Amino acid sequence: MTPHLSAIVTLHNEGVLAHTALNSYLQSRRFARDEGFHVQFVFVLDNADPQTKAVAMSHPMLDGSETFLETTHGDPALARNSGVAATTGDYICTLDGDDLISRRYFTCHLIEAARLDPNVVLHPEVVVSFGMFNAFNWQVDQAGQYFDADSLLTINPWIIAAFAHRSVFESTPYRACMPKVSGFGYEDWHWNCETISRGSVHRLAWGSVYVYRRKLQGSLNETSHGLRSVMPPTRLFQVDSLWASREVGHVL
Amino acid sequence: MSSEFSRRVTGRIARLLRSVANRLEFSSTPSQGAIAPASVWTPPAMPGWVAEELKALAYIEPELLPANDSVDRFQFYSVPVDSAPGCAYRTLINAIGAASPSHIIMVPWLKAGGADRGAIYHVRAIAEANPGASVLVIATEDAESPWAEKLPPGVRFVEFGKATRGLDFNKQVVVAIRLLVQLAPQTIHVINSRVGWECIARHGLALSQASTLYASLFCDDYTSRMVPVGYARDYLRTTLRWMAQVFTDNSEAPKVWARDLGIDASRFTVLPFPYDRPIPPLSTVDAGASPSRVLWAGRLDRQKRPDVLAAIAEAMPDCQFDVWGDRVMGPADPAIARLQALPNVTMHGAFSRLEDVVSTDHFAYLHTSAWEGVPTILFDVAAAGLPICAPMVGGIPDFCDREDLVERFDDVDAFRSRLELMRSSFDLRQSLRKKQWDRLADTRRWAHFVERLASIEGYFHRASQAGRGGA
Numbered sequence: 001m002t003p004h005l006s007a008i009v010t011l012h013n014e015g016v017l018a019h020t021a022l023n024s025y026l027q028s029r030r031f032a033r034d035e036g037f038h039v040q041f042v043f044v045l046d047n048a049d050p051q052t053k054a055v056a057m058s059h060p061m062l063d064g065s066e067t068f069l070e071t072t073h074g075d076p077a078l079a080r081n082s083g084v085a086a087t088t089g090d091y092i093c094t095l096d097g098d099d100l101i102s103r104r105y106f107t108c109h110l111i112e113a114a115r116l117d118p119n120v121v122l123h124p125e126v127v128v129s130f131g132m133f134n135a136f137n138w139q140v141d142q143a144g145q146y147f148d149a150d151s152l153l154t155i156n157p158w159i160i161a162a163f164a165h166r167s168v169f170e171s172t173p174y175r176a177c178m179p180k181v182s183g184f185g186y187e188d189w190h191w192n193c194e195t196i197s198r199g200s201v202h203r204l205a206w207g208s209v210y211v212y213r214r215k216l217q218g219s220l221n222e223t224s225h226g227l228r229s230v231m232p233p234t235r236l237f238q239v240d241s242l243w244a245s246r247e248v249g250h251v252l
Numbered sequence: 253m254s255s256e257f258s259r260r261v262t263g264r265i266a267r268l269l270r271s272v273a274n275r276l277e278f279s280s281t282p283s284q285g286a287i288a289p290a291s292v293w294t295p296p297a298m299p300g301w302v303a304e305e306l307k308a309l310a311y312i313e314p315e316l317l318p319a320n321d322s323v324d325r326f327q328f329y330s331v332p333v334d335s336a337p338g339c340a341y342r343t344l345i346n347a348i349g350a351a352s353p354s355h356i357i358m359v360p361w362l363k364a365g366g367a368d369r370g371a372i373y374h375v376r377a378i379a380e381a382n383p384g385a386s387v388l389v390i391a392t393e394d395a396e397s398p399w400a401e402k403l404p405p406g407v408r409f410v411e412f413g414k415a416t417r418g419l420d421f422n423k424q425v426v427v428a429i430r431l432l433v434q435l436a437p438q439t440i441h442v443i444n445s446r447v448g449w450e451c452i453a454r455h456g457l458a459l460s461q462a463s464t465l466y467a468s469l470f471c472d473d474y475t476s477r478m479v480p481v482g483y484a485r486d487y488l489r490t491t492l493r494w495m496a497q498v499f500t501d502n503s504e505a506p507k508v509w510a511r512d513l514g515i516d517a518s519r520f521t522v523l524p525f526p527y528d529r530p531i532p533p534l535s536t537v538d539a540g541a542s543p544s545r546v547l548w549a550g551r552l553d554r555q556k557r558p559d560v561l562a563a564i565a566e567a568m569p570d571c572q573f574d575v576w577g578d579r580v581m582g583p584a585d586p587a588i589a590r591l592q593a594l595p596n597v598t599m600h601g602a603f604s605r606l607e608d609v610v611s612t613d614h615f616a617y618l619h620t621s622a623w624e625g626v627p628t629i630l631f632d633v634a635a636a637g638l639p640i641c642a643p644m645v646g647g648i649p650d651f652c653d654r655e656d657l658v659e660r661f662d663d664v665d666a667f668r669s670r671l672e673l674m675r676s677s678f679d680l681r682q683s684l685r686k687k688q689w690d691r692l693a694d695t696r697r698w699a700h701f702v703e704r705l706a707s708i709e710g711y712f713h714r715a716s717q718a719g720r721g722g723a
């Protein structure tokens with residue numbers, strides 16, 4: 001049976017924190033199954049350290065349907081792309097290896113996707129950050145009144161967790177940034193811009209929560225920021241793009 | 253009274269929150285890391301359904317709700333929204349148009365000045381040597397650029413400083429970086445643009461992926477306490493690793509930066525600026541004539557030491573001084589006031605080209621200055637056949653023999669003696685005229701400048717990198 005959804009979880013050096021992440025993700029799978037949805041997991045172990053690998057592969061809630069993929073990219077964008085290639089679901093979502101999600105996270109996304117255009121990208125409605133700082137926010141609906149297209153130049157409005165039909169991920173792969181080598185970073189921001197430039201609209205999966213672990217150090221975004229990386233060129237900001245050519249105040 | 257107090261307290265808290273939020277906006281990760289500008293409205297509480305989810309997840313993650321079951325510690329925040337940089341960027345990218353530039357030259361502005369002349373020389377040289385080049389000049393300061401009209405036809409000129417008016421410096425740099433990343437020219441050349449220098453300092457590694465980076469430096473400036481300052485001192489140490497070449501117009505400045513900053517002097521290319529007009533044959537002068545006037549022409553600012561000029565004029569009351577140039581210092585400045593009060597000084601005001609103000613009544617061109625690269629006006633003076641009296645500062649010895657210069661820029665007696673000698677000796681004047689003209693013809697020809705630039709690999713064209721970059 002073709003999965004309704006393939007969840008790609010990228011793991012690197014999360015260590016024991018991967019255990020709680022998988023507790024949460026696999027719990028959400030159970031809730032989805034209870035409502036009739038088939039969720040496939042693809043765990044991408046990209047240069048994963050031995051502890052992370054052991055924690056993930058021996059998790060007690062695994063049922064044998066999961067795919068484990070070991071890669072040596074050393075880059076989250078390429079790791080996710082490898083994950084996409086290993087998925088078989090109609091829809092794909094991306095998750096980091098040390099966060100948590102609400103119980104009906106997958107279900108909310110699948111229900112919302114079913115009633116929207118297949119080119120849509122979904123993000124969780126609410127993000128709760130914990131750890132280094134504790135806060136919550138609503139993410140912005142690109143089709144809603146709070147979305148400001150011009151601010152895409154200076155800020156990434158959405159977190160890394162994205163959900164879309166597999167055709168979106170296949171037509172717009174993540175771009176490898178390798179911040180230390182290239183000076184470029186923020187591959188998720190870049191992906192968001194690229195998908196918008198290709199006509200995707202970023203909406204919200206109402207009723208879903210992403211619980212984002214804010215570590216003191218070690219996150220990729222912090223690496224990008226610490227290295228003063230800059231987002232690679234994107235077609236969204238080219239002169240002939242819909243974004244660049246629209247009139248002031250016009251929505252995308 | 254209590255409502256006034258309450259209003260004040262509320263306003264104060266709101267201002268404080270806004271100030272914290274503004275600081276966080278660019279110091280935090282762009283993805284979700286920042287707190288939006290606060291306002292006086294009450295932040296929304298966490299919805300009950302989200303709190304319920306957290307309580308359910310607390311069984312999985314012990315750090316989520318430690319110690320108690322409360323979600324109160326989770327404060328509302330929103331991602332900061334700022335349209336202005338994006339809006340400015342769109343204005344600029346649409347003004348630039350669809351054709352990708354091969355070369356981007358970043359300048360503060362294009363107006364009367366030596367560095368501005370130099371920037372235009374670079375653009376002309378690129379356009380001449382590589383007719384297929386597409387050159388974009390970006391003026392990063394919010395200022396007029398009357399010399400933009402001197403750019404060769406087909407060169408695009410964009411007033412970045414005006415388009416980003418109202419943005420703080422950080423946001424201007426963000427916009428500039430995005431332009432450079434998106435346009436991905438083969439060559440980026442920064443000439444006295446602080447925004448340009450800052451782009452390379454922050455993102456030189458990324459910019460160097462598609463573009464070869466160059467900069468031009470001339471000399472240090474000095475504070476009122478004569479502490480050397482300027483782009484070289486602000487940026488060289490952090491940016492040199494990304495630079496293919498740093499050009500200077502004189503041989504002295506690299507020695508200073510090597511000595512003071514430990515910069516490898518071999519990373520500099522000394523690129524003498526050319527004389528930008530045909531060099532006329534040296535005119536003959538009447539040996540029997542007795543010219544009695546001194547010409548001073550330049551910008552009346554602190555660097556050019558109008559106080560030294562005034563002291564020299566004061567020391568030579570029998571000699572008339574024609575002083576031409578824009579006044580940067582106000583009339584109340586003591587040096588300007590002193591010049592205006594001297595009976596043997598005529599303050600003429602602004603001038604366009606030296607040829608317009610030089611006459612056969614002048615026996616010398618007096619150049620006063622505390623620091624310099626190689627002042628290009630000396631080329632005009634040499635072409636006009638007027639002997640130069642100048643101090644031995646900066647790159648002036650690149651153009652004038654050391655024995656013909658005054659050793660210290662503030663040695664009024666030495667200037668007076670030198671001028672007296674020049675006034676009294678026709679042979680000395682002739683000798684100086686000949687030496688200056690020969691130096692101009694030998695070292696400042698346009699073709700030399702273009703040839704020198706052509707020898708810099710990749711400056712005019714970077715064939716192996718063509719097509720790289722871009723989205």
